[in-house]
Amino acid sequence: MEPHSCVNMLAFALVLLCPLASALANPISLYSSSTLTSCLCDNGLNFEVSHNSTWQTDTTPFNLRFHYTPTAIVYPTLTSDVVAAVKCANEFGVHVSALSGGHSYSASGYGSRNGALVIMFRDMAQIKYNSSDATATIQPGARLGDVALELNDNYDRAMAHGLCPYVGVGGHAGFGGWGLASRNWGLLIDQVVAADLVLANGTAIHVSNSQHPDLFWAIRGASSSFGIVTQYIFQTHQAPATVIRYAYGYENPNLSADAFAKLLTSYQTWGLTAPKEIGIVANVLQGGKVVELGGYYMGNLSDFNRISDSLLHATGSASTVYVEERTWVAALIEVGGGTPLSTIGKPDVHDTFFAKSLVTPTPSPLTYTSLATFASYFAHAQIPNTASWFVQFELWGGGNSVVSSIPANATAYPHRNHLWTIQFYARSTTTWSTQGTEFVNGMVSAITDNMNGTPLGAYANYIDPELAGWQSKYYAGNYARLAAIQKEVDPRGVFMKAQNIGAPDL
Ligand SMILES: Cc1cc2nc3c(=O)[nH]c(=O)nc-3n(C[C@H](O)[C@H](O)[C@H](O)COP(=O)(O)OP(=O)(O)OC[C@H]3O[C@@H](n4cnc5c(N)ncnc54)[C@H](O)[C@@H]3O)c2cc1C
Numbered sequence: 089m090e091p092h093s094c095v096n097m098l099a100f101a102l103v104l105l106c107p108l109a110s111a112l113a114n115p116i117s118l119y120s121s122s123t124l125t126s127c128l129c130d131n132g133l134n135f136e137v138s139h140n141s142t143w144q145t146d147t148t149p150f151n152l153r154f155h156y157t158p159t160a161i162v163y164p165t166l167t168s169d170v171v172a173a174v175k176c177a178n179e180f181g182v183h184v185s186a187l188s189g190g191h192s193y194s195a196s197g198y199g200s201r202n203g204a205l206v207i208m209f210r211d212m213a214q215i216k217y218n219s220s221d222a223t224a225t226i227q228p229g230a231r232l233g234d235v236a237l238e239l240n241d242n243y244d245r246a247m248a249h250g251l252c253p254y255v256g257v258g259g260h261a262g263f264g265g266w267g268l269a270s271r272n273w274g275l276l277i278d279q280v281v282a283a284d285l286v287l288a289n290g291t292a293i294h295v296s297n298s299q300h301p302d303l304f305w306a307i308r309g310a311s312s313s314f315g316i317v318t319q320y321i322f323q324t325h326q327a328p329a330t331v332i333r334y335a336y337g338y339e340n341p342n343l344s345a346d347a348f349a350k351l352l353t354s355y356q357t358w359g360l361t362a363p364k365e366i367g368i369v370a371n372v373l374q375g376g377k378v379v380e381l382g383g384y385y386m387g388n389l390s391d392f393n394r395i396s397d398s399l400l401h402a403t404g405s406a407s408t409v410y411v412e413e414r415t416w417v418a419a420l421i422e423v424g425g426g427t428p429l430s431t432i433g434k435p436d437v438h439d440t441f442f443a444k445s446l447v448t449p450t451p452s453p454l455t456y457t458s459l460a461t462f463a464s465y466f467a468h469a470q471i472p473n474t475a476s477w478f479v480q481f482e483l484w485g486g487g488n489s490v491v492s493s494i495p496a497n498a499t500a501y502p503h504r505n506h507l508w509t510i511q512f513y514a515r516s517t518t519t520w521s522t523q524g525t526e527f528v529n530g531m532v533s534a535i536t537d538n539m540n541g542t543p544l545g546a547y548a549n550y551i552d553p554e555l556a557g558w559q560s561k562y563y564a565g566n567y568a569r570l571a572a573i574q575k576e577v578d579p580r581g582v583f584m585k586a587q588n589i590g591a592p593d594l
Pocket residue numbers: 150185186187188189190191192193195196197198199209228249250251252254255256257258259260262263264265266267311312315316317318549550
């Protein structure tokens with residue numbers, strides 16, 4: 089498409105097809121905005137600019153600590169719409185960012201800056217199942233809860249993915265995608281068999297192990313740097329009829345650092361040999377006064393009892409015990425916090441928060457000292473009285489975990505021989521205070537300062553825009569190869585934003 093055709097048509101097109109664009113108030117933005125919007129308009133794209141009634145809602149991110157104002161938001165229904173939008177953005181020198189479920193911790197779907205052209209996948213959320221090869225073709229705007237429900241209820245199929253029903257497939261499958269079934273079935277990226285991708289120059293391609301294998305490799309861990317995925321094809325699994333839901337609560341009312349460190353080190357040692365069918369996290373709750381070991385077991389009760397005996401033998405008896413056989417969907421609802429899995433027509437909530445992550449190498453488990461220092465830190469640190477926090481020690485590896493069975497260089501996601509991903513999350517009921525940030529940083533340092541120099545990684549789906557050295561922490565040994573591919577496919581930086589491959593450090 090020629091730039092002039094958009095410009096020449098402007099006078100009529102704006103009035104006849106796109107009355108919204110002519111009403112832009114700010115004369116400084118009028119020229120660039122109206123040329124881009126007229127290009128979008130000429131291509132028949134459905135889009136919004138700043139005065140549309142849903143603009144406020146559509147530009148309010150999940151994490152209210154952030155706010156970016158896009159130039160326009162496009163709502164594609166077809167891959168060809170994404171192609172046209174990317175070409176328009178190229179012509180007018182505007183950055184492009186995909187937004188699927190909008191659940192980024194840093195509102196990165198808005199492009200991490202003002203003025204991006206945001207491609208919002210609200211209207212591309214189809215889920216289709218192919219019974220001849222048991223794959224599901226899923227558009228990026230689909231939410232995890234709807235995916236789980238659709239696959240289970242209509243086809244008796246399932247996948248491993250995250251716990252929160254509202255998280256979008258687009259971002260989740262772009263950077264990892266962990267859930268309680270991941271030790272058994274892998275991360276969501278490990279279940280991707282192919283994808284359709286729109287590159288920075290507007291070319292649409294199909295990627296798989298046999299087609300564009302470099303890009304197929306790169307999008308399984310760092311997708312937003314390489315293209316806009318318009319659909320994923322996933323391998324599915326037989327949905328379990330039932331699983332064993334369980335939770336063991338350990339109380340530590342006096343915040344004893346020794347009791348905490350002993351509990352966590354014994355959970356860690358047990359985790360090194362845990363069978364892959366058990367999904368488990370340790371949640372540190374109520375200011376550290378309660379640690380809950382819980383998740384679900386993908387097998388029957390007699391097998392679970394054997395495994396839980398070995399866990400409790402290591403960690404000691406719990407003060408609260410919950411063990412129930414549940415249907416697959418009932419278990420997903422419980423671990424997702426009790427809300428229904430279907431998100432259709434039900435808007436999500438928001439949060440105001442700061443989170444960080446650490447990924448721990450299996451050969452260098454967390455030391456007793458790091459865990460005890462962490463516990464004495466949270467026992468004494470000051471946090472604002474409007475803030476609360478939790479920390480989650482997620483067991484990704486250990487035993488015969490599928491996550492760890494995949495080589496570190498097989499996908500862009502590098503942390504394979506790793507035991508835990510630890511998530512540190514503090515939220516506020518009011519405007520964020522830097523005291524909350526300092527508190528979270530202090531928790532992380534208490535651990536990293538006591539690991540005898542072992543470098544710990546971080547998980548890009550728990551994106552932390554303040555992370556120094558994010559290149560190696562997110563991507564470890566895969567960064568150099570990612571950077572070389574990125575330079576080749578997006579030399580002008582159409583998709584460039586904070587913490588994309590090739591972006592500068594802080
Ligand atoms: C409440 C909550 C619970 C969570 N639980 C889990 C969990 O259990 N396990 C876990 O692993 N993670 C979890 N996460 C993190 C989650 O995986 C990430 O935030 C994920 O990136 C969100 O995807 P999204 O599509 O909703 O986000 P978006 O904000 O839409 O996108 C996130 C990033 O992906 C890019 N992106 C989005 N769509 C595309 C596309 N089509 N093509 C290319 N790039 C794209 C965006 O540009 C952005 O950089 C959780 C997050 C929240 C807020």
